[in-house]
Amino acid sequence: MQELDEKSRQYLLNSIRDINDFPKPKVVFKDITTLLNNKVAFNMLLDHLSSRYNNKNIDFIAGIESRGFIFGGALCARLGIGFIPIRKPGKLPYMTISQKYSLEYGVDEIEIHVDAFSGIDKARVLLIDDLIATGGTAKASVDLIKQAGGNCIEACFLIDLINLGGSRDLKKIVNVYSVLEV
Ligand code: AMP
Numbered sequence: 652m653q654e655l656d657e658k659s660r661q662y663l664l665n666s667i668r669d670i671n672d673f674p675k676p677k678v679v680f681k682d683i684t685t686l687l688n689n690k691v692a693f694n695m696l697l698d699h700l701s702s703r704y705n706n707k708n709i710d711f712i713a714g715i716e717s718r719g720f721i722f723g724g725a726l727c728a729r730l731g732i733g734f735i736p737i738r739k740p741g742k743l744p745y746m747t748i749s750q751k752y753s754l755e756y757g758v759d760e761i762e763i764h765v766d767a768f769s770g771i772d773k774a775r776v777l778l779i780d781d782l783i784a785t786g787g788t789a790k791a792s793v794d795l796i797k798q799a800g801g802n803c804i805e806a807c808f809l810i811d812l813i814n815l816g817g818s819r820d821l822k823k824i825v826n827v828y829s830v831l832e833v
Contacts, residue, residue, distance in 0.1 A: 655699050655830065664831055666692035667810065681810050681833070683718060683781050696722075696809065696830065701729040703828070707804065710774040711735050715761070715792055716742070718781035722809065726779065735767045735776070737792050748798050752791035761791055768801045776801040782810040783829065786817025793825050 655663075666686040673680040686692045704726070713735040714723025720736060727734040740749060740760045747762040768774035776796050783789055789806050796803045803825050811818045811829030818827050 700726050709777045710771050712777045713737055715780040719779050723779040737761050737763050750791040750795045752787040763795045763799050767799045773802045775804050778803055778806040783808045783817045784812045784815045786821045789821050
């Protein structure tokens with residue numbers, strides 16, 4: 652596996668911009684569109700992730716809506732494996748399993764198709780999203796993967812907002828890998 656050297660890590664970090672007070676006051680939104688439209692940064696990230704995951708016998712990548720679709724889909728194409736979307740309620744057309752999770756104020760929900768991993772017993776699944784904050788979305792996603800019969804072998808994030816403690820909690824139930832800790 653090819654480790655990410657400090658220069659590359661810094662380059663990736665600099666390719667992401669902070670947007671203050673988006674989508675609401677006091678939130679610093681990590682805008683990854685400036686990494687996506689930078690071909691050097693996007694390829695550097697995909698080279699790194701494909702080298703990390705290409706010998707791990709992964710059957711599927713499950714990506715969390717919506718930025719997890721971009722990284723997950725691109726990595727699937729590199730690894731030659733299938734992609735599973737984890738979506739907001741009412742978006743997936745076939746029968747679904749859903750999981751509610753708590754937000755700071757209120758509750759949210761995500762869904763997966765019941766037959767997402769059909770055909771492969773205990774499919775080895777990599778979960779991917781752009782960012783982990785409180786970890787609520789990721790934990791609900793790991794639960795969904797289990798309920799659908801998959802075996803989540805790792806949860807991978809481009810950015811980990813470590814002060815919010817989400818990855819620390821998630822590590823209690825699954826391996827976690829974050830490319831950049833902020
Ligand atoms: P959480 O469930 O709190 O870990 O939130 C993770 C989800 O919310 C991910 O899908 C992120 O894309 C999004 N998210 C949360 N906080 C931020 C932030 N500061 N910048 C960009 N995306 C965020």
